[in-house]
Amino acid sequence: MRIGINTRFLLSSKMEGFGWYTYEVVKRMVKQHPEHEFVFFFDRPYDKKFIFGPNVKPVVLFPPTRAVVLIISWFEFALPAALKNEKIDIFFSPDGFLSLRAECKQIGVMHDLNFLHHPKDLPLRFRWYYNKFFPKFAKKAERLLTVSEYSKQDIVASYGIEPAKVKVAWNGASETFRPVTEQEKQKVRIQYAGGEPYFLFVGALHPRKNLKSLLKAFQIYRERGNKGKLLIVGANLFATNHMEASLVAEEFRSDVHFTGHLSLEELAKVTASALALVFVPYFEGFGIPLVEAMRCGTPIIAGNLTSLPEVVGDAGILVNPFDTAEIATQMQRLFVDEQLQKDLSEKGLQRAPLFNWDFTANAVWSVIEEVGKEL
Structure with a gap:
């Protein structure tokens, strides 16, 4: 043919x-x-x-x-x-x-x-x-x-x-995504988050990715006295500029870092070094960043709409993508509970081969x- x-x-x-x-x-x-x-x-x-x-x-x-x-x-x-x-x-x-x-x-x-x-x-x-x-x-x-x-x-x-x-x-997902050592994680944290743990979002900066809710949730999380940064990886789609760090209160604005597009190798390191991937679109056909996180053993907080529960299975925490207080609560829960981090990491690694x-x-x-x- x-x-x-x-x-x-x-x-x-x-x-x-x-x-x-x-x-x-x-x-x-x-x-x-x-x-x-x-x-x-x-x-x-x-x-x-x-x-x-x-x-x-x-x-x-x-x-x-x-x-x-x-x-x-x-x-x-x-x-x-x-x-x-x-x-x-x-x-x-x-x-x-x-x-x-x-x-x-x-x-x-x-x-x-x-x-x-x-x-x-x-x-x-x-x-x-x-x-x-x-x-x-x-x-x-x-x-x-x-x-x-x-x-x-x-x-x-x-x-x-x-x-x-x-x-x-x-x-x-690419085989480039894999777990990294604690030493490698710390190097990435220093480069992107001032040495602190960080939550991660990966995707085009498009309205359906629901960055507004994520940014609001992160502000609530920080207002509750929790530590950590938020890393947002992705390029604007359709040349929109609706997702800005200015959506976050000024006192926490320096804790949000927009990286723009990253190379595959750099993205793999950033994903593997994150405290968790927080991925809460209100509409998604699949969500490849979820599988990339699974391959890295990175815990997942994901929205509970459209295809995301199908992809995540039991390997992540599902949340209402419009309930910013709930998202913030689950971020806080994951930040303090090391056993939960370990459990979700293991479940992600077990589920990853399905994709x-x-x-x-x-x-x-x-x-x-x-x-x-x-x-």
Whole structure:
């Protein structure tokens, strides 16, 4: 088969969620299936490290998809012509974007439908695009994959899709994430938190990540006389600046540190050295930072909505993401209870192997094979 893949999120300068999903899954498929040809479709000059084998042909299509009108141009005009020219049998899109004008069979990964349930979280043009095109993508696709049972049920119910059309394949996490020694932890604490223990958030600074509640909870936690810092790792999405340390009272503002985007290696050290990951989005399709924390043996406090309980299982403390006093109470509880820290660390390490990119890649390939039999 000739398999076309949307690789526009493979960006050497800044890899985020879709990019890592694409990297981990597609790299494995290319290496495990040398008998097939893969055509990678980029929307800008690419890094050669993303060409994972001799069975890969890179193609750059204009224009770079930086705005809604350019996304439409790329997927509905440039891509269909390229798919036909390259004689693609199946097009696989790890970010869920498909082409309504393409003639070949298509498979998309829809990670979640936040834009449907919380449209005001997106700028107006992106809100319009997602809600106009994604229902059509769901129907156009030969098969769909998603990253949690929660997201599957949401897609089925929201778009009227047959359950058999949607396969669940949990995400994994990089093997770079692992426990570190106490000495290594202290070095990271000195670098990022003045030598103090710190709570950690990881994710794009997007409204649904609920940073406002986390910052308010941290202020309550500190007002109760507790010690520690809050480290927030992630870049702004859609160029928003709504999440600022100024949301915290001035006396505690210096205890909140926004790091921006970190390299994978640095993020792994920061995650492994945290007192706990506090991850309380009000909508999430999966939550890879949860698995990264599990791999490190870092305790977890997580929201109890959407997919998060499915991912966390018994390996973390679940809280109402809108109850800032409850979040603060659980932060305080975890700070003082060393046995609880140890118990959650062990449970996380035990649960982490359930989330493996090998499993994800094999699940994706099984769907591609199913569709390939219909050619």
